[in-house]
Amino acid sequence: MKPTRALALVLLALLFTWVGQVALGYFQVGKLEPVINEETNLPNPPTPSGLAQTGARVFASEGCIECHSLAVRGPVGSSDLTRGWGPRRSVPRDYLLREPAMIGFSRIGPDLSDVGERIKEPSDFFMHLLNPRKLKASSTCPPHPWLFDIKLAGPKPENDSMPLTTDDWKQVVPSYQAKSLVAYLQSLNLNYSLPEAPIK
Amino acid sequence: MNHIHPSKSAVASQILIAGSVIWSLLGGGLQILANLQLLIPLLSYFQPAPVLGFGRLVPASTFLLTYGWIGSGLLGVLMILVPRFSGIPFRHGRLLASGAIAWHLAVLTGLTQILMSGSSGLLSLPFSRSVTLIFFASFLVLGTGITRGLGGTWKSGPLLPRLYLLGGILAFPLGLGTAELLLRCGNAPGAVQIITQLVWHSFLHHLWLTPLALVLVFQLLPTLTGRAVTSLSLGVLAWGILLTLGGWTANSLASQGPIPSWLQSAGVIASVLLFVTALGNTVLFQPLLEGRMDEIRRNVALRFLAFGTWSYVAAYGWMMFLSIPGVRQNTAFTVAWNASQSLFLFSFLGSVLAGSIYALLPVIKNVGWPSHSSLLWHFWCNALGVALTFIGYALAGVLQGLALNDAGVPFSTLASYLRPFLVVILVGQALWLLGQLAFSSLFFATLLKLFPFTAPMAVFPSTRTQNSDVAHAHP
Numbered sequence: 001m002k003p004t005r006a007l008a009l010v011l012l013a014l015l016f017t018w019v020g021q022v023a024l025g026y027f028q029v030g031k032l033e034p035v036i037n038e039e040t041n042l043p044n045p046p047t048p049s050g051l052a053q054t055g056a057r058v059f060a061s062e063g064c065i066e067c068h069s070l071a072v073r074g075p076v077g078s079s080d081l082t083r084g085w086g087p088r089r090s091v092p093r094d095y096l097l098r099e100p101a102m103i104g105f106s107r108i109g110p111d112l113s114d115v116g117e118r119i120k121e122p123s124d125f126f127m128h129l130l131n132p133r134k135l136k137a138s139s140t141c142p143p144h145p146w147l148f149d150i151k152l153a154g155p156k157p158e159n160d161s162m163p164l165t166t167d168d169w170k171q172v173v174p175s176y177q178a179k180s181l182v183a184y185l186q187s188l189n190l191n192y193s194l195p196e197a198p199i200k
Numbered sequence: 201m202n203h204i205h206p207s208k209s210a211v212a213s214q215i216l217i218a219g220s221v222i223w224s225l226l227g228g229g230l231q232i233l234a235n236l237q238l239l240i241p242l243l244s245y246f247q248p249a250p251v252l253g254f255g256r257l258v259p260a261s262t263f264l265l266t267y268g269w270i271g272s273g274l275l276g277v278l279m280i281l282v283p284r285f286s287g288i289p290f291r292h293g294r295l296l297a298s299g300a301i302a303w304h305l306a307v308l309t310g311l312t313q314i315l316m317s318g319s320s321g322l323l324s325l326p327f328s329r330s331v332t333l334i335f336f337a338s339f340l341v342l343g344t345g346i347t348r349g350l351g352g353t354w355k356s357g358p359l360l361p362r363l364y365l366l367g368g369i370l371a372f373p374l375g376l377g378t379a380e381l382l383l384r385c386g387n388a389p390g391a392v393q394i395i396t397q398l399v400w401h402s403f404l405h406h407l408w409l410t411p412l413a414l415v416l417v418f419q420l421l422p423t424l425t426g427r428a429v430t431s432l433s434l435g436v437l438a439w440g441i442l443l444t445l446g447g448w449t450a451n452s453l454a455s456q457g458p459i460p461s462w463l464q465s466a467g468v469i470a471s472v473l474l475f476v477t478a479l480g481n482t483v484l485f486q487p488l489l490e491g492r493m494d495e496i497r498r499n500v501a502l503r504f505l506a507f508g509t510w511s512y513v514a515a516y517g518w519m520m521f522l523s524i525p526g527v528r529q530n531t532a533f534t535v536a537w538n539a540s541q542s543l544f545l546f547s548f549l550g551s552v553l554a555g556s557i558y559a560l561l562p563v564i565k566n567v568g569w570p571s572h573s574s575l576l577w578h579f580w581c582n583a584l585g586v587a588l589t590f591i592g593y594a595l596a597g598v599l600q601g602l603a604l605n606d607a608g609v610p611f612s613t614l615a616s617y618l619r620p621f622l623v624v625i626l627v628g629q630a631l632w633l634l635g636q637l638a639f640s641s642l643f644f645a646t647l648l649k650l651f652p653f654t655a656p657m658a659v660f661p662s663t664r665t666q667n668s669d670v671a672h673a674h675p
Binding site: 003011016017020028062066071073082091093095098099102140142 | 237238241244245247248249250253254255256258259317318319320321322323350351354359362363366367370371374375378382383387388389390391392393394395396398399402403407436440443444446447448451453454455456457458459460463466529532533534535537600604605606607611612615
């Protein structure tokens with residue numbers, strides 16, 4: 001085999017790989033648009049807030065994706081729906097506005113695609129981030145104390161300070177990073193119908 | 201071959217290999233720290249900063265082991281090997297050494313970024329754009345150096361190592377560049393980002409690292425055994441299939457995931473065919489090793505290379521097994537995929553790299569490896585460590601998958617099921633690290649010429665070369 005022919009074959013194979021997957025994939029799922037809900041006139045999937053978008057970066061940088069997946073499977077061949085991880089399976093349109101788009105490949109912890117529906121109170125999220133075992137004694141999730149500030153309390157504690165007993169005049173307050181992460185987690189839900197994945 | 205003076209590339213290759221050894225120790229250490237936290241979650245309550253958190257240790261160790269240990273190690277040994285089989289010596293030694301330093305700078309910057317600021321969350325691309333740029337600049341120098349003159353001397357030696365070298369050297373910049381453009385410059389929409397990550401993950405493992413390792417196997421095994429590869433056509437066919445389908449395999453990771461189902465099916469087919477490719481290559485390797493058990497026991501380089509080639513088939517066999525739809529359904533999102541990594545990275549690539557270093561370092565240092573118990577420690581700790589890690593992950597993954605798919609099993613009890621297997625995995629990883637420590641002590645002592653006596657371990661005597669023999673032995 002001549003070197004030029006080998007070079008051409010290598011380039012063709014690499015091109016086939018990218019074009020075959022990314023270009024065809026783009027034509028199939030890259031041109032999807034949000035679907036407008038006729039009752040509310042709002043787009044589905046919902047547009048995440050700026051704070052939630054920042055939170056997605058915090059989610060990535062804290063490595064949450066190493067233990068939690070963001071893809072509900074089913075209904076056949078998986079117990080995801082029975083476990084209550086979502087009302088329906090995840091489809092490509094759900095990831096349309098996610099930046100970065102992650103699905104995760106491990107389930108040391110539960111799937112979080114619909115966690116915004118499962119946990120409603122921001123304070124529960126904050127407590128989980130600060131001390132996961134406070135909410136669930138068997139949790140293997142590591143705490144994230146660096147996402148919280150310890151401040152002097154002053155005459156009146158801040159509105160979002162954690163309900164914790166600390167040393168005198170101290171209070172534990174979620175940082176901007178913690179707030180954005182919680183906003184992101186709250187934004188994760190599959191509680192909307194899509195033509196390709198209706199909620200039954 | 202006496203006319204070749206590869207000293208100009210010797211510094212660059214030594215920098216690359218020495219760095220690779222250090223990254224392997226650090227990566228192995230971080231991996232153990234991460235698994236310790238998984239085994240004893242309370243440990244994570246004692247860390248005041250995120251630097252050593254599980255979510256940062258895992259991507260950091262994977263990054264170090266892939267780009268730092270295997271990536272730079274393979275490039276380092278190729279810098280020793282290629283001028284010998286192309287017959288063209290390197291020029292611009294300082295430039296090559298700068299390229300090698302830049303590669304390690306990229307690894308160091310990436311590691312610091314992941315530990316201090318966290319991962320990007322992208323699969324196999326956990327670092328920032330600046331690190332990609334440093335990798336590119338470095339690879340431009342190293343890749344150009346390695347492939348320089350390859351075309352001109354194409355017919356002067358065995359074809360298969362050259363074909364794999366060409367594929368591997370082109371796949372890295374084209375794969376990384378396209379992934380970077382699509383993921384961080386072009387803002388590919390949602391699900392396309394996921395597809396792109398999967399393609400890059402496949403590129404990195406099956407179109408870059410595997411071909412580079414196969415260059416070494418196809419060049420060194422015939423040299424060490426003095427036997428020729430029997431069927432060039434089969435070899436070329438396997439090369440063609442690997443390059444065409446290697447980039448498709450990771451799609452099988454996204455079982456029932458949010459990517460088109462035809463891509464998932466393509467991932468399964470690619471995984472099956474890559475295993476067939478591995479079997480095809482084994483048909484070529486087996487006659488080289490047949491009846492050579494005594495030599496495999498005696499020659500440490502051959503022993504590691506033989507272990508690496510058997511692991512190559514095992515790694516692709518396991519990957520194919522996991523991709524079978526019924527199995528995939530049960531093992532998706534479980535640690536069974538970590539078993540794949542332990543076979544692929546540690547057993548296949550790690551052993552081929554170690555065997556190549558054992559075979560090639562004496563060429564540039566003009567010494568042999570000392571007849572030292574460290575050699576045995578390295579091999580047995582490596583083999584036992586990898587076996588324990590693989591078995592632990594595989595059993596844990598299957599059990600985890602069965603429990604995950606049974607809604608009657610409370611999710612909170614899953615962690616306790618994994619605990620006994622995590623102990624086995626930790627023992628395996630500690631053994632592997634011990635073996636790597638033994639190897640590093642040997643490596644640095646040899647690099648600094650601390651041993652007064654040398655055993656006949658070098659396979660390329662410095663006074664003459666066997667490459668020309670191999671060239672004739674090849675079809």
